[in-house]
Amino acid sequence: DGGITQSPKYLFRKEGQNVTLSCEQNLNHDAMYWYRQDPGQGLRLIYYSQIVNDFQKGDIAEGYSVSREKKESFPLTVTSAQKNPTAFYLCASSPGGAGETQYFGPGTRLLVL
Amino acid sequence: GIQVEQSPPDLILQEGANSTLRCNFSDSVNNLQWFHQNPWGQLINLFYIPSGTKQNGRLSATTVATERYSLLYISSSQTTDSGVYFCAVWAAGNKLTFGGGTRVLVKP
Numbered sequence: 758d759g760g761i762t763q764s765p766k767y768l769f770r771k772e773g774q775n776v777t778l779s780c781e782q783n784l785n786h787d788a789m790y791w792y793r794q795d796p797g798q799g800l801r802l803i804y805y806s807q808i809v810n811d812f813q814k815g816d817i818a819e820g821y822s823v824s825r826e827k828k829e830s831f832p833l834t835v836t837s838a839q840k841n842p843t844a845f846y847l848c849a850s851s852p853g854g855a856g857e858t859q860y861f862g863p864g865t866r867l868l869v870l
Numbered sequence: 871g872i873q874v875e876q877s878p879p880d881l882i883l884q885e886g887a888n889s890t891l892r893c894n895f896s897d898s899v900n901n902l903q904w905f906h907q908n909p910w911g912q913l914i915n916l917f918y919i920p921s922g923t924k925q926n927g928r929l930s931a932t933t934v935a936t937e938r939y940s941l942l943y944i945s946s947s948q949t950t951d952s953g954v955y956f957c958a959v960w961a962a963g964n965k966l967t968f969g970g971g972t973r974v975l976v977k978p
Contacts, residue, residue, distance in 0.1 A: 800958075802965050855960060856901045857901075859903070859915075859966060861905075861913040
């Protein structure tokens with residue numbers, strides 16, 4: 758059953774705490790992406806990776822970090838430097854890079870306590 | 871960077887009605903996608919349409935790249951069509967830029 762999985766579905770963060778969101782894909786896609794969605798808004802790009810061991814900042818990378826050690830995995834860490842982390846986080850992948858169709862996971866809702 | 875504007879921002883339909891959603895973009899694009907975000911947040915690919923017209927069941931889309939707009943048509947709307955429709959474009963640079971979305975509510 759191919760697709761993109763994200764975990765957890767809901768995540769609660771205390772002030773000053775780092776948390777990591779998981780994104781896994783078994784589609785054999787080269788490129789992976791992280792987006793943030795605030796209520797009533799569109800999606801904004803946080804980070805993307807077009808190949809293993811390489812990634813680039815998107816429009817709103819401050820306060821976030823990523824790694825791409827395996828082709829199928831692209832975890833996102835929300836650090837304590839991110840002052841307003843409450844949002845819906847979506848992971849996506851595409852077969853190649855620019856211009857190719859992106860497919861999205863089900864998302865993780867992060868709430869700061 | 872490129873600007874993507876969607877209209878209308880909100881749309882209320884009676885079941886069975888037809889509607890047209892519009893996406894305008896401020897610069898040349900390499901590709902364009904339409905998505906439907908269901909009430910649980912999942913984004914579903916509808917169309918990958920850099921130019922021309924495509925149809926899939928009750929949905930169809932047309933992109934006129936030279937005039938910098940795309941249209942999404944919903945015919946014979948159903949309650950399951952409710953949600954948010956996003957247009958997203960690939961322009962210069964390696965990223966997909968999203969519009970603000972059109973929120974659609976189909977009433978039974």
